[in-house]
Amino acid sequence: MPGPTVIPVQGDAALPAKVDVVVIGGGIIGTSTALELAERGLKVALCEKGGIGQEQSSRNWGWVRISRRDPREVPLMAEALRIWKTLDQRVEGDTGYTRAGIMFTCENDKEYADHERWNRNLDGYQLDSRMISGTEYKRMFPGTTMDIKGALFTAEDGRAEPQRAAPLIAEAARRKGAAILTECAVRGVETSGGAISGVVTERGPIACSAVVLAGGAWSSLFSGRFGIRLPQLKVKNSVLRTKPLEGGPGPAIWSNGFAVRKRADGGYTIASGHENVVDIVPNSFRFFFDFLPALRKEWRSLNLRMGGRFFEEARVPKQWAMDEVSPFERCRVLDPEPAKELTDVALANLTKAFPVFAKAEIAQRWAGYIDVTPDAVPVISPVEAIPGFHIATGFSGHGFGIGPAAGKLMADLVTGRPPLVDPANFRFSRFSDGSKIELISGF
Incomplete structure (x- = not known):
């Protein structure tokens, strides 16, 4: 099932021998981090195993919202709203951002x-x-x-176009001097004296003193290869888009039966307001107790399924040598089959609420894997066990809108600047320091 059409970004041909920071992952978090770092004068290489913005960063709803967020994210999202207002000028392109409510x-x-x-x-x-x-x-x-x-x-609140945003941010980072490397999976990190000294990519090594892992749904697998336990699971969200339609709502709307937002092309992106598919996979058991509180609160909105995905993930190696093909090269883009029944129900519910959608023509359906943490709050944090290693992941379906501010906060942590907001709620150590991990239901 082909995903949405994303603005293509041609990767650089030359692999830099040495940079200050390597960013792993070309979604909106990785590209935003790379842009912030490059604007501060650092030498940056962004390494993406596939194409820029090809996974969840282009498959989300396109909402830029502070409303109904986990309260722990509100300060960072307030900063994101400020950044979005001038982002088009900064990236010299049209992200489709509109303050439509x-x-x-x-x-x-x-x-x-x-x-x-x-x-x-x-x-x-x-x-x-x-x-x-x-x-x-x-x-x-x-x-x-x-x-x-x-x-x-x-x-x-507003909206923007996911198929445009990450590519435009990546190109802006390149204009500021960042190397943008597509089809260039990072197989692992190298250390010297226990601290980051470089990465090994499928195209060769890059020396660096800092790494930012912004790998979305792949982050737990990458981290686990080096003994870092990152509790993270995937949730599949399915979406449909319509052809242009006159007479529909301007503001985005969430209800119990549907979620809808107008697109820049005049069509609409439509999804279930709260139902998602969760495939039972080996990590479901590995992280069972981490996610048990969330499961107890949100089980009504989760369609738990046991199927072929279990065996697909069971076959993925958890360890690999730096000189052999990694799992990230074997699967360049996660492109799951959408749950047609969920999008059909969402469209039917929307049509009951807004009869004009009886005229809607479906142009495309797709699905994407949301990377979730046990408390549905992201990790934006250094990893104390490996100096120079940082993680920005686990945005739990809320990453698109908050992405530009998350990139700025991550750049602050890498460079040692005073952080944009207090990063305590996003620290990686909360999963191991005895902190109570709490999902605030309904976000």
């Missing part, structure tokens, strides 16, 4: 109270976010048939 609907009094309570997390940020009544909702969307209690409407 996002709506989270409330079917009853309890949901309304929950959303109202959440909105207090934005106190002091001077962002346009408020509760609206069901009557006001109908005034905003005269074509809707939804009869709801109300909604949380955050006008400050």
Whole structure:
């Protein structure tokens, strides 16, 4: 099943012998980190096993939102909103960013109270976010048939085009001097005196003093090769997009039955509001106790499935030599089969709410693997066991919007600058220092 069409980025032909930092992974987190570091005058090589933005960074919904985030992410996302406003000028291209607003609907009094309570997390940020009544909702969307209690409407939120963003950021990083290396998997890191001294890629070695692993769903496998235990699982999210359609909503909307946002091409991206597929794989057992609290809270929204994916992942080697083909070269792009039934239900629910979608023509379906952590909060952190090694991963389906700020925070940690926000909530050591790992349900 082919994924979405992504702006192609031609990788550099020459492999640099030495840089200051190697960034592993060409999604929005890796490219944003590379751009920040290059703008600060560091020599950077970004190594991507496939193409820039080919996996979840181009397969997500394209929402740029602070609303209904885990409160631990709110300060960083507030910075991201500021960055998105001028990102097009910075990358000299059109990411499709539009401050169009996002709506989270409330079917009853309890949901309304929950959303109202959440909105207090934005106190002091001077962002346009408020509760609206069901009557006001109908005034905003005269074509809707939804009869709801109300909604949380955050006008400050927006949208951008996932198929454009990471490639444009990568090209901007290259203009600032970064080497952009595609079809160039990193097989592993090298150390000297226990600290990072370089990486070995499929095309040869690169000497460096710092590495940032921004490998998305591949990060746990890469880390495990070197004895770093990173609890991480994959969740499959399925999406469909329509051909251009007149008369649909402008703001993005999340409800219990669907999630929808308008695209720059005039069509719509549509997905289930909360249902995802979780394949049972060997790591499901390896990390079972890490994820047990999350499973207890969110089991209703998870479609657990046992199938061929279990055996596919069981066959992936966990150890490999630096001079042999790695798993990252054997699978350049994760391109899972979309769950057609989930997108069909989402479109049917959307059509009930907005009858104009009865005219919608489906242009494409795709799926992507979201990399999740036990608390659904990312890791943006140095790894104390290997000085110079850093991880930026586990964004749990929230990475696209927060990506530019996550890259800036990661660059701060690499260079030793005062961090953009307090990075404590994103520290890697929380999984091993006895901290209570808590999933805040509903985010």
